[in-house]
Amino acid sequence: MKLLRHADVLVCMDDAAREIADGAMAWRDGVILAVGTSTELAPLAEDADEVIDATGCVVTPGLVNTHHHLYQSLTRALPGAINVSLFGWLKRLYPIWARYTAEDVFAATQLGLAELALSGCTMSSDHHYLFPDGVRLDDSIDAAQGIGLRFHATRGSMSVGESKGGLPPDSVVEDEDAILADTIRVIDRYHDASEGAMLRVAVAPCSPFSVSTDLMREAALLARDKGVMLHTHLAEDADDVAFSMERFGCRPGQYAQDLGWVGPDVWHAHCVQLDAAEIDLFARTGTGIAHCPCSNCRLGSGIAPVRAMVDAGVPLGLGVDGSASNDSGHLLNEARQAMLLQRVTNGADRFDPREALRLATRGGAKVLGRSDVGSLELGKRADFAVWDMADVASTGAWDKVAGLVLAPPVQARDVFVEGRAVVRDGDLVQVKRAEVLANARRSLDRLMTFA
Numbered sequence: 501m502k503l504l505r506h507a508d509v510l511v512c513m514d515d516a517a518r519e520i521a522d523g524a525m526a527w528r529d530g531v532i533l534a535v536g537t538s539t540e541l542a543p544l545a546e547d548a549d550e551v552i553d554a555t556g557c558v559v560t561p562g563l564v565n566t567h568h569h570l571y572q573s574l575t576r577a578l579p580g581a582i583n584v585s586l587f588g589w590l591k592r593l594y595p596i597w598a599r600y601t602a603e604d605v606f607a608a609t610q611l612g613l614a615e616l617a618l619s620g621c622t623m624s625s626d627h628h629y630l631f632p633d634g635v636r637l638d639d640s641i642d643a644a645q646g647i648g649l650r651f652h653a654t655r656g657s658m659s660v661g662e663s664k665g666g667l668p669p670d671s672v673v674e675d676e677d678a679i680l681a682d683t684i685r686v687i688d689r690y691h692d693a694s695e696g697a698m699l700r701v702a703v704a705p706c707s708p709f710s711v712s713t714d715l716m717r718e719a720a721l722l723a724r725d726k727g728v729m730l731h732t733h734l735a736e737d738a739d740d741v742a743f744s745m746e747r748f749g750c751r752p753g754q755y756a757q758d759l760g761w762v763g764p765d766v767w768h769a770h771c772v773q774l775d776a777a778e779i780d781l782f783a784r785t786g787t788g789i790a791h792c793p794c795s796n797c798r799l800g801s802g803i804a805p806v807r808a809m810v811d812a813g814v815p816l817g818l819g820v821d822g823s824a825s826n827d828s829g830h831l832l833n834e835a836r837q838a839m840l841l842q843r844v845t846n847g848a849d850r851f852d853p854r855e856a857l858r859l860a861t862r863g864g865a866k867v868l869g870r871s872d873v874g875s876l877e878l879g880k881r882a883d884f885a886v887w888d889m890a891d892v893a894s895t896g897a898w899d900k901v902a903g904l905v906l907a908p909p910v911q912a913r914d915v916f917v918e919g920r921a922v923v924r925d926g927d928l929v930q931v932k933r934a935e936v937l938a939n940a941r942r943s944l945d946r947l948m949t950f951a
């Protein structure tokens with residue numbers, strides 16, 4: 501059993517939104533045994549193998565990332581893709597991505613997950629749809645297992661290349677039968693449906709503009725047959741909606757509904773351009789959204805109607821999106837950006853920092869179909885982040901929980917997943933930071949020769 505105590509504030513994120521001053525928490529075998537004040541849990545100290553002092557810190561549930569393309573961590577700030585919107589941005593990047601090898605996917609995934617872990621994330625999904633030169637989903641899963649984060653790998657895909665009216669070049673698309681066969685392979689090999697699972701798999705065609713209607717429909721049938729979740733990009737910007745109207749004769753929400761892509765086992769990235777009827781559809785069906793505000797800003801996609809979505813009851817979590825359209829993988833930054841954007845459109849009293857923090861933790865867990873993480877309560881998994889609020893940029897915050905979101909995003913002091921340390925004193929525990937950087941540098945040097 502391990503015990504953490506003397507947190508300035510322990511943010512439970514439970515139904516009662518409890519925040520415990522001088523908070524403490526005990527856990528064993530990855531499961532939370534007790535949450536309370538340090539005085540209440542003092543008798544447990546005798547039997548603890550380790551006692552962690554969190555004086556000066558805020559403790560929160562681990563942050564949950566609902567949308568990423570970890571392979572993009574090696575294509576940040578790429579010249580030619582800096583000042584363009586979605587379709588132009590993709591066209592600049594596709595030829596570089598087409599040169600990736602298995603080692604590059606491993607290195608990029610490791611780098612992106614290290615960045616997430618160091619900034620307090622305990623669970624991430626990864627939308628991986630790029631499979632050139634023998635790359636397999638297994639390469640990203642190997643990297644995740646090394647870092648120690650809870651991981652929802654998604655078997656993405658692109659099948660409609662330029663020659664068939666799609667956006668990606670033919671060199672990065674796959675045959676649809678091969679996509680479905682490999683999706684079945686990775687689900688059977690890796691998906692763990694049990695409570696406390698460290699690894700799950702979902703089915704995730706890249707977007708309506710890069711796969712066929714048949715594949716969207718088949719993917720939904722396969723996911724239901726296997727009992728796994730479905731994920732894709734939807735209604736990201738005005739071009740995306742225009743493509744849907746022209747190609748399919750309907751808006752993205754209608755397209756999703758017609759193909760079985762709504763329900764509590766589905767989450768869509770972005771949904772910046774959903775209209776009122778589509779928000780109602782998502783709310784009625786419990787369809788989830790991965791809101792990625794920094795990426796939406798970077799690509800000029802617009803401001804998602806998050807206030808309206810949350811008020812309507814749409815399950816909504818935060819995502820950093822791939823590092824080619826955000827250049828950063830810090831979920832506190834997304835929480836801050838989400839809050840700021842909703843204040844721009846709705847007013848300063850219409851989005852509280854605590855609400856943003858809830859989306860970044862419990863909101864994301866719900867979107868990914870997890871009721872075993874996202875809050876610090878008896879019986880939940882011990883996934884949490886310890887934030888030192890006594891450093892230069894945080895000192896001065898009177899309300900430390902609000903300060904965590906309002907002030908510039910800080911790095912986590914400690915991060916635990918399933919009760920095991922992933923970050924201690926600001927550094928990675930399960931892999932060496934130098935090794936992650938060396939792997940990334942090696943791949944980057946090679947990829948840069950294709951600029």
Ligand SMILES: [Zn+2]
Pocket residue numbers: 567568569627733769821822
């Ligand atoms: Zn994305």
